[in-house]
Amino acid sequence: xxxxxLVEAAAQQAGISKASAEKALSAIIDTVVSTVAKxxxxxxxGFGTFKPASRAAxxxxxxxxxxxxxxxxxxxxxxxxxxxxxxxxxAKKK
Numbered sequence: 001x002x003x004x005x006l007v008e009a010a011a012q013q014a015g016i017s018k019a020s021a022e023k024a025l026s027a028i029i030d031t032v033v034s035t036v037a038k039x040x041x042x043x044x045x046g047f048g049t050f051k052p053a054s055r056a057a058x059x060x061x062x063x064x065x066x067x068x069x070x071x072x073x074x075x076x077x078x079x080x081x082x083x084x085x086x087x088x089x090x091a092k093k094k
Contacts, residue, residue, distance in 0.1 A: 007022045010024075047084070057073040
């Protein structure tokens with residue numbers, strides 16, 4: 001499912017226009033991105049948590065030449081699924 005399909009499904013389920021659903025989804029995504037970029041986490045109970053995670057500096061290899069590369073430390077986004085989300089995805093279908 002891509003963003004436009006998600007917007008269409010959300011609009012249909014909520015009984016609102018696609019434009020309103022697009023606006024709401026964009027606002028939510030922008031808020032999550034800016035909050036995590038500031039170093040804070042966003043928890044949606046039952047769905048999951050978006051949070052920043054530190055990745056240590058390390059040595060890697062150039063796949064083409066095999067030469068060693070220094071990969072700098074970085075902060076990356078991380079998502080941890082909530083219990084209800086895990087249960088829904090892991091539920092066996094009958």
